Amino acid sequence: MRNIIKLGVFLLVVAGLAGLGIAYVNGLTEPIIAGQLLESKLSSFKEVYADADEIKDETDTYLKGADPVIAEINVAYKNGAPAGVIYTVATAGYGGPVQSLVGFDIESQQTTAVKVISQTETPGLGAKAVENSFSDGFKNKDAARPVEIVKKEPVQGNQVLAITAATITSKAVADGVNAARENFMSNFVK
Amino acid sequence: MSLVNEFTKGIIRENPLFVLVLGTCPALAITTSVNNGLGMGAAFTAVLLASNIVISALRKVIPDSIRIPSYIVIVAAFVTMIDLIMHAYTPALYKALGIYIPLIVVNCIILGRAEAFANKNGVGASIMDALGMGVGYTLALVVMSGIREILGAGTFFGIPVLGASASPALIMILPPGGFIAFGCILALMNKLQQKAS
Amino acid sequence: MNNQNNLLVVSSSPHVHSADSVQSAMRDVQIALIPALFVALYFFRFSAALVIVACVLSAVISEAATQKLMKKEVTVKDGSAVVTGLLLAFCLPPAISPWIAAIGAAVAIVLVKQFFGGLGCNIFNPALIGRAFLVAAWPVAMTTWVSPLDGITTATPLGIIKEGLQQELPSLGQMFLGNVGGCLGETSALALLLGGLYLIYKGHVDWRIPVSYIGSVFVLTAVIGAFQGQGLSYPVFHILAGGLFLGAFFMATDWVTSPITKKGRIIFGLGCGCLTVLIRLKGGYPEGVCYSILLMNTLTPLIDRYTKERVFGRVKKHA
Numbered sequence: 001m002r003n004i005i006k007l008g009v010f011l012l013v014v015a016g017l018a019g020l021g022i023a024y025v026n027g028l029t030e031p032i033i034a035g036q037l038l039e040s041k042l043s044s045f046k047e048v049y050a051d052a053d054e055i056k057d058e059t060d061t062y063l064k065g066a067d068p069v070i071a072e073i074n075v076a077y078k079n080g081a082p083a084g085v086i087y088t089v090a091t092a093g094y095g096g097p098v099q100s101l102v103g104f105d106i107e108s109q110q111t112t113a114v115k116v117i118s119q120t121e122t123p124g125l126g127a128k129a130v131e132n133s134f135s136d137g138f139k140n141k142d143a144a145r146p147v148e149i150v151k152k153e154p155v156q157g158n159q160v161l162a163i164t165a166a167t168i169t170s171k172a173v174a175d176g177v178n179a180a181r182e183n184f185m186s187n188f189v190k
Numbered sequence: 191m192s193l194v195n196e197f198t199k200g201i202i203r204e205n206p207l208f209v210l211v212l213g214t215c216p217a218l219a220i221t222t223s224v225n226n227g228l229g230m231g232a233a234f235t236a237v238l239l240a241s242n243i244v245i246s247a248l249r250k251v252i253p254d255s256i257r258i259p260s261y262i263v264i265v266a267a268f269v270t271m272i273d274l275i276m277h278a279y280t281p282a283l284y285k286a287l288g289i290y291i292p293l294i295v296v297n298c299i300i301l302g303r304a305e306a307f308a309n310k311n312g313v314g315a316s317i318m319d320a321l322g323m324g325v326g327y328t329l330a331l332v333v334m335s336g337i338r339e340i341l342g343a344g345t346f347f348g349i350p351v352l353g354a355s356a357s358p359a360l361i362m363i364l365p366p367g368g369f370i371a372f373g374c375i376l377a378l379m380n381k382l383q384q385k386a387s
Numbered sequence: 388m389n390n391q392n393n394l395l396v397v398s399s400s401p402h403v404h405s406a407d408s409v410q411s412a413m414r415d416v417q418i419a420l421i422p423a424l425f426v427a428l429y430f431f432r433f434s435a436a437l438v439i440v441a442c443v444l445s446a447v448i449s450e451a452a453t454q455k456l457m458k459k460e461v462t463v464k465d466g467s468a469v470v471t472g473l474l475l476a477f478c479l480p481p482a483i484s485p486w487i488a489a490i491g492a493a494v495a496i497v498l499v500k501q502f503f504g505g506l507g508c509n510i511f512n513p514a515l516i517g518r519a520f521l522v523a524a525w526p527v528a529m530t531t532w533v534s535p536l537d538g539i540t541t542a543t544p545l546g547i548i549k550e551g552l553q554q555e556l557p558s559l560g561q562m563f564l565g566n567v568g569g570c571l572g573e574t575s576a577l578a579l580l581l582g583g584l585y586l587i588y589k590g591h592v593d594w595r596i597p598v599s600y601i602g603s604v605f606v607l608t609a610v611i612g613a614f615q616g617q618g619l620s621y622p623v624f625h626i627l628a629g630g631l632f633l634g635a636f637f638m639a640t641d642w643v644t645s646p647i648t649k650k651g652r653i654i655f656g657l658g659c660g661c662l663t664v665l666i667r668l669k670g671g672y673p674e675g676v677c678y679s680i681l682l683m684n685t686l687t688p689l690i691d692r693y694t695k696e697r698v699f700g701r702v703k704k705h706a
Contacts (some may be wrong), residue, residue: 007256014260018267025271029278036281094671123222124343124360125526151550165526167550168671359490359524366523370498 045074048103048113049084052076062187069179071099082106085184088117089176094168096120098129102180104143106188114138114177119169126169134163134170143181143189149174193318200322206299207330208379213299216290217331218368224347227335229283231328233272233291238300239320240268246308246316261304262295269295299323337371338362409506412642413466415589419582420473420637426565426575430535431481435571439476441485445492446472453501467506471495474514474637477572478630478677479521482533487525491517511684512641515677522677532568541568544628549673559620562627573630583636595652596645596659597635601626603660611668631663634676644684651687651694658683 045055054077062073072088087102098119103112113136116129128134137160141147145158149170154161162170206212213234220226244264245252252260273291276284284291294300303323308316339345342362344352352358361367427435450468454461472492479488495517503509522529534541544567547554557567565575573579586592605622612621625631639645639659646655659679666675 007253010253011256011259011263015263018263021267022270022274025274029274032278033274036278040281122360123363124358165530357525357528360526361520361524364523366520 044101044115044117045076045086048101048115049076049086049105050112051078052084053078053080055086062183067179067183069176070183073183076103082188084112085188087176087180087183089180091172091176091179093119093121093129093172094126094166095122098169098172098176100173100176102138102177104180104184104188108140109143109189111138111141111143111177111181114173116173121166121169126163126166128163128166129169129173134161135173137161138173138177141177143184146178146181147174193315196315196318197322197325200319200324200326201329202326204323205326205330205379206323207327207334208375209383210299210302211376212302213297213327214372216293216297217334218365218372220287220290221331221335221338221368221371222363223286223339223343223345224332224335225283226286227331228328229276229280230287230290231324231331233276233287234294234297234299234327235321235324237265237268237272237294238303238324239317241265241300242303242308242316242320243313244268245304246311246313249309252309257309258301258305261301265300265304266295299327334368334371334375337375338367341371342367409465409467412591413470415586415591416470416637417466417473419585420470420477420572422578422581423477423572423575423633424473426578427477427481427571430565430574431533431571432536432538434481434533434538437485438479438481438483438488438571439473441489442476442479442492443469443472445489446475446496449493449496450501453497454505457501459505462506465506468496471500471513471517474572474633475517477633477637478514478518478570480529480532480569481571482531482538483521483525483528487521487528490524491521494520507643509643511681512638512644515638515681515684518677519681534568535566535574543567543569543673544624545667545673549667556624559623559627562624570630570633573633576627576632579632579636583632586636586640591642592636592640593649593652595649596640596656599653599656600635600639600659600663601631603657604631604663607660607664611664625664625667629667629674630676634659634663634680638676639680639683644687646687646690646694648691648694648696651690654690654694655683655687658686 042055046052049055055074056077057072058075059071059073063070069089069091070087071090074086074088075082076084076086078084083106085104085106087104088099089102090097090099092098096119098116098121100114100116102114104110105112115135119127119129121127121129137154138147141158141160148156148159149162149167150159151162151167160170160174200206202209204210207214207217216230216234220230241261241264245261248260269292272294273284276287276291303319307319311319336346339347340351340358342358342360342364344350344356344358359367362371424439427439446468447463451461451463454463475492475495476488479491495513498520499511499513499516500506500509518529530546532541532543532546533539542550542554544556544562546568547556561567562574563576565578567574583592583597587594587597605626608625609619609622612618615621635656639656646652659676662679662682663675666672666678672678
């Protein structure tokens with residue numbers, strides 16, 4: 001019995017010391033990590049909507065209840081008035097969820113840009129969705145029409161060229177854009 | 191055994207990955223680019239070094255009957271610290287290695303070295319052992335990821351080496367390519383060892 | 388094996404011995420592949436010839452080279468490497484570059500056949516792994532199809548259905564003859580049927596596997612088609628499309644990697660059929676013959692084990 005207590009106390013001390021060590025390192029790194037996350041978030045926001053003075057998270061205002069696709073809605077302000085909207089969307093790709101940012105310009109009612117921010121698609125195939133060669137196809141699309149993935153050179157304004165041999169990933173990104181587009185049409189277009 | 195010997199044995203003769211065949215899970219998963227291999231090797235070596243030092247220093251204090259849980263707690267603490275530090279200072283690498291950093295906790299090389307070496311030897315020898323094993327594991331990861339990156343992506347350290355006209359065999363940076371590369375290297379190592387002995 | 392003479396040799400299937408040698412059996416398979424070969428050469432011309440030559444040469448050379456390196460007897464004369472090379476070439480797109488085809492054949496022979504111990508010891512069908520390797524390694528090249536005769540880029544019939552393309556499906560008659568896009572040896576059901584029947588007639592192939600395989604695909608797609616309000620042309624389309632005939636007659640019936648019991652062969656064929664339909668209708672790829680046979684290959688020892696004929700009576704224990 002005494003032995004068990006002794007061993008227990010020993011483990012307690014080891015775990016306590018380990019905990020102290022981790023707490024110390026955490027205290028050192030926490031502000032850096034938080035700053036980094038914020039910075040990367042803002043810089044990717046900038047990539048899809050560059051012309052903004054301030055970006056505010058207004059998910060609760062524009063999203064009624066939970067949405068299966070749209071995770072966040074951020075509004076970009078210019079001179080105190082809303083100028084653009086940035087949607088964070090997640091759709092099912094080939095290897096897991098594909099998370100992307102979709103930016104809209106309120107005045108022109110067009111997409112500004114699309115950026116895939118996290119994905120687990122096949123390297124060399126679906127993973128090419130992060131490259132500009134694919135996402136540039138989503139620039140300046142009319143928000144009134146659903147975007148459509150095509151396998152040959154696009155002929156119509158709402159068409160986007162698929163990634164070669166990765167139609168599923170391409171469609172997943174397009175699904176996200178379309179979900180964001182619908183929300184944009186109902187909330188920001190009068 | 192001299193300290194130099196403790197260091198060199200981990201590099202080829204008792205290479206943790208290719209001879210002892212330990213730590214294969216991260217080796218198969220993250221060796222898709224030399225960068226990842228090097229980063230994983232460095233993180234692993236740091237954890238192994240720290241845990242070997244602490245465990246060999248405490249080897250007379252830790253009661254025998256609860257040594258495994260004690261080791262696990264110590265190793266887990268160091269892994270968490272490394273995880274936080276990498277997240278803070280090398281975010282790109284942290285994102286690429288993902289779940290495999292926390293999984294260093296259950297990397298059998300670390301617990302294996304604690305059990306087989308650090309709890310029987312002094313701090314100095316344990317440091318050399320950890321460095322040797324760490325360098326050996328890192329080298330093994332770099333070799334494997336080098337082969338896979340060149341064949342599968344046509345690059346080495348992200349620099350194109352195959353020329354623009356050659357299309358690399360994508361399978362080599364996919365999971366099956368990991369097994370194929372690992373199997374071929376193991377066969378080669380066995381062959382060389384047979385010849386040597 | 389020389390130093391282990393006193394050990395009991397446990398070999399994998401086939402255990403049944405007949406007057407046939409490996410050589411004569413392989414020759415018959417080559418004869419059976421000739422109709423499909425001619426159709427491939429007729430429809431896909433020079434590019435088909437190039438791919439076939441690359442595959443066969445690479446298979447034979449890599450077999451001889453590995454056997455030399457591993458200090459084994461060189462057995463390329465038995466013709467099995469030629470057959471593997473031919474079969475691999477038959478399930479590759481005609482427009483693929485010859486060096487990719489050659490790598491596929493080398494992988495099939497070295498990795499799948501020789502590393503596992505050579506003829507008769509491989510777990511998987513070498514040609515199919517060669518194809519699976521190439522699909523993972525060069526997915527774009529492996530899914531670029533050309534139409535017969537004119538060589539213009541097109542889609543396979545199954546691809547048209549899977550992707551929902553706005554393209555007219557070829558008629559069932561064209562699919563039976565082989566005048567459609569697809570792998571170079573798989574398009575003509577007629578030629579493959581001729582070769583398959585020859586093999587069955589010669590006794591190299593048990594009718595149970597192809598019949599249960601193609602039959603289960605037919606029945607399953609007929610039932611599914613009926614639910615979707617489609618007529619009998621739907622199941623007929625599915626058995627003529629893709630590599631089903633090639634797979635059912637030449638790949639699933641591989642002596643080494645398919646079950647040896649009669650009941651087992653029917654189970655094997657049914658399993659292949661169900662998996663093929665599942666992959667075609669629900670999977671990410673338009674065609675599922677290759678993966679379904681490979682998956683069933685892994686189950687072959689298990690199927691053999693549970694379908695073995697029961698032995699009546701018992702053997703006396705050794706004293």
